[in-house]
Amino acid sequence: MAKNENSNFSYMTRRIGGTTYKVKVVFSDTEKETMEDKILRMIRNETVTTGGTCGIIDSPQMSRQSERSAS
Template sequence: MAETKGIFLTRHIGKTTYKVRVHLSETANETMEDKILRLIRNDGLAMDGECGIMELPQMSRQSERSA
């Protein structure tokens, strides 16, 4: 069995810990920026235009202008 190498990223969000292994290709033709943009574009297409529109600002504190 071949040994798999990768970079581990660990993030704590709330009470959940996410551990992600990232594998990088030595022969990749696509930059990381291109890959991320492609993933975002494809995710938007997969949602078939049913994205919600945020009507109220999602802020945890009052803005300075409203005081």
């Protein structure tokens, strides 16, 4: 088996707004970092690489009612 191959994985599909995301989640039997640690590390790294800016939207970008809103 090649180093990057791993049979211990799953796919997760989520629809957010008009976009469908398919994410491959790979699990490691030897990794010591927890999922929470990994997510926090990715958030910290993103903050460092973007200079702390996150592109805040000042006004709503949707012209139609939210799917979760009561009609």
